[in-house]
Amino acid sequence: MKIYKGHLLFTKVQQQFKVIENGYIAVENGKIKGVYTALPQEFENIPVEDFGNRLLIPAMNDMHVHAPQYRNQGIAMDLELLPWLNNYTFPEEIKYADTNYAERMYRRFVRDLWRYGTMRTVAFATIHQPATRLLMQIFQEAGMGAFVGKVDMNRNSPEALCEKVEEAVRKNEELIKEFNTPHSIVKPIITPRFVPSCTPQMLKACGELAEKYQLPVQSHLSENLSEIAWVKELEPESKHYGDAYNRYGLFGQTPTIMAHCVWTDGEELELMKKNKVMVAHCPTSNLNLSSGMAPVRLFLENNIPVGLGSDISGGHNLSIFKIIVYAIQISKMQYQKNKQRAFLTLPEAFYIATKSAGSFFGKVGSFEEDYDFDALLIDDAELNHDNYSLLHRLERFIYLGDDRNIIKRFCQGKEISEPKI
Ligand code: GUN
Ligand code: FE
DSSP states (O other), X not given: OEEEEEEEEEOSSSSOOEEEEEEEEEEETTEEEEEESSOOGGGTTSOEEEEEEEXXXXXXXXXXXXXXXXXXXXXXXXXXXXXXXXXXXXXXXXGGGSHHHHHHHHHHHHHHHHHTXXXXXXXXXXXXXXXXXXXXXXXXXXXXXXXXXXXXXXXSSOGGGOOOHHHHHHHHHHHHHHHOOTTOSEEEOBEEOOGGGSOHHHHHHHHHHHHHHTOOEEEEESOOHHHHHHHHHHOTTSSSHHHHHHTTTOSSSSOEEEEEOTTOOHHHHHHXXXXXXXXXXXXXXXXXXXXXXXXXXXXXXXXXXXXXXXXXXXXXXOOHHHHHHHHHHHHHHHHHHOTTSOOOOHHHHHHIXXXXXXXXXXXXXXXXXXXXXXXXXXXXXTTOOSOOOHHHHHHHHHHHOOGGGEEEEEETTEEOOOOOO
């Protein structure tokens, strides 16, 4: 058992922060045993690690990111989705046939997630099995939690990124056998890239894998208007874009994350609600690729779970703290168009990034009994130069701070040291 003392800030509910000044948190076997305003008598003989005047907050979760787009971070930001994929993204992903290249990039990618306090990640790799295995091993070595998807695709893409369905299934199954073990912190996730790059046969095979191994699913949905029009042409029998996944068991039959959902409404929205499909909201990507503004308030009103994603390299910024700020700012632009839909507040966006997103990994993202102890220790001394309240200190760290303010990181109770690159 370990006991930590510090200022605890977290969001048990969506509407407000819970703030415990000089609080205590007891951790046993990686899990939180309790959170206290004063140290209970039963723990009197256990040494306390005192974090002083620092802030202890839940760690961040990135619900949608492309690890093999790391090199493209911050370039090619002046195209929309489809030309961006063809001209920059696919050519970069082809390079991951080379595991040496993949290792060089993936190590830096995981180190950067660590730097920005992201302890759980839902990642796309590429179609390449050896490079995908390597990414999973790098997460494992780091001790950071992840769902990693070997990407499946077989149409409308360069030949070097297309696989035969049987080959994709076999390579997925090999990874599933290696990594789908009960206590692994790194697990596989079934990852058809998106409808335009998967034939119905590929989608069907992906749905069967998800069902057979009871694995989660991730993909992209209703991101860009040209993409949506193309899906209508490719899959005329589907009632909407989401239906093209749903008919193959890829839309909430097992836990599912759909990135973007910028243009989701009507029956697609209803089905997401019914099937509890999680939205990975990626505001920076939606800004850069000029995709639009996702109706996050509408998702929340419908109890559709939402998490945040950096979507590197559609998105340029790996810090989920900065994504929180972008999510709030975009919601304020939407509010000016429609005052019926309130903008996101800081506790709401923080809740989305922590407890809501964390639910995809189990009990993750809050400081409550039985939750995994995933936490960040924030030293904001430089920002706290004039006796700010604890809430204002957290707000200033989120808006003004950066990785230099994060001085300790914990995942499942273990302190995570900087991964070697
Ligand atoms: N849709 C299909 N592939 C991708 C991708 O790599 N990034 C984004 N943002 N959307 C996609
Ligand atoms: Fe994406």
